[in-house]
Amino acid sequence: MIKRVFIIALIISVVAACSRKYYPPVIEKHFIHDTVFVNVPPIPIVPPATTNPIDSLLYEVHTAGTPNFNLRKPNYVIIHHTAQNSCEQTFYTFSLLRTKVSSHYVICKDGTVHHLLNDWLRAWHAGISKWGNITDINSCSVGIELDNNGKEPFADPQINSLLVLLDSLKKSYNIPTANFIGHADIAPRRKDDPSIFFPWKQLAVKGFGLWQDSVIADKNVDSSINPMFALRLIGYDTRDSSAAIIAFKRHFMQKEGSKVLDEADKRTLNNLYRKYLY
Numbered sequence: 001m002i003k004r005v006f007i008i009a010l011i012i013s014v015v016a017a018c019s020r021k022y023y024p025p026v027i028e029k030h031f032i033h034d035t036v037f038v039n040v041p042p043i044p045i046v047p048p049a050t051t052n053p054i055d056s057l058l059y060e061v062h063t064a065g066t067p068n069f070n071l072r073k074p075n076y077v078i079i080h081h082t083a084q085n086s087c088e089q090t091f092y093t094f095s096l097l098r099t100k101v102s103s104h105y106v107i108c109k110d111g112t113v114h115h116l117l118n119d120w121l122r123a124w125h126a127g128i129s130k131w132g133n134i135t136d137i138n139s140c141s142v143g144i145e146l147d148n149n150g151k152e153p154f155a156d157p158q159i160n161s162l163l164v165l166l167d168s169l170k171k172s173y174n175i176p177t178a179n180f181i182g183h184a185d186i187a188p189r190r191k192d193d194p195s196i197f198f199p200w201k202q203l204a205v206k207g208f209g210l211w212q213d214s215v216i217a218d219k220n221v222d223s224s225i226n227p228m229f230a231l232r233l234i235g236y237d238t239r240d241s242s243a244a245i246i247a248f249k250r251h252f253m254q255k256e257g258s259k260v261l262d263e264a265d266k267r268t269l270n271n272l273y274r275k276y277l278y
């Protein structure tokens with residue numbers, strides 16, 4: 001209950017802060033998501049001069065506003081393993097200001113789902129990352145941490161809870177199937193989570209992420225396709241080609257370490273990149 005009140009208060013403060021600076025008095029009540037109503041006090045038609053450092057242009061006076069806005073909704077889901085030894089350790093890490101890390105959800109080994117931060121707010125889970133041309137993944141994603149030290153299989157109750165959560169997120173925010181990816185996919189030079197134990201195929205069968213066809217016919221192999229082009233088209237940051245290959249193989253081949261694409265890897269890559277075209 002306390003957490004819920006805190007989240008609502010935080011949303012109120014965000015919306016109210018924006019409203020005081022930018023919006024005319026027609027706004028009296030905002031509908032946020034499906035649960036939170038926010039009352040906003042009357043606002044002068046011409047707001048005072050702003051020195052808001054987070055605005056893009058520091059106009060002296062805002063002479064016009066608009067009541068048409070809401071918070072931004074997630075369009076990606078990024079999956080992590082915590083690389084810690086317990087949920088309690090992760091909660092402690094996320095509670096400290098100095099760590100500057102957080103996620104929307106933490107799922108423990110017994111399948112308990114902890115919702116730490118409202119989906120519409122921006123958690124700090126992705127860090128410096130890139131997928132396609134998106135370079136601020138935190139602004140458009142939900143982050144899910146799975147309690148796992150990175151060297152062990154994921155517990156069945158944990159994955160079952162994850163699947164339920166993903167189903168809810170996908171429906172709530174209309175998240176495209178291809179947009180369920182891992183931290184290592186978006187930060188291949190820095191991160192290796194989730195590990196090769198993560199059941200990406202099981203997720204893809206349920207509609208969360210893409211997966212290669214079970215039988216890849218030789219006719220699907222187009223040897224003229226540059227592997228880096230295919231990786232880039234999928235979304236990988238290929239400025240470091242070795243890191244991109246390792247990340248691809250970790251996710252789609254469930255293999256760790258090798259910087260070389262063998263024939264099976266190439267066939268899979270050629271089969272997969274076509275799926276990302278649509």
Ligand SMILES: [Zn+2]
Pocket residue numbers: 079080081125183191193
């Ligand atoms: Zn991570």
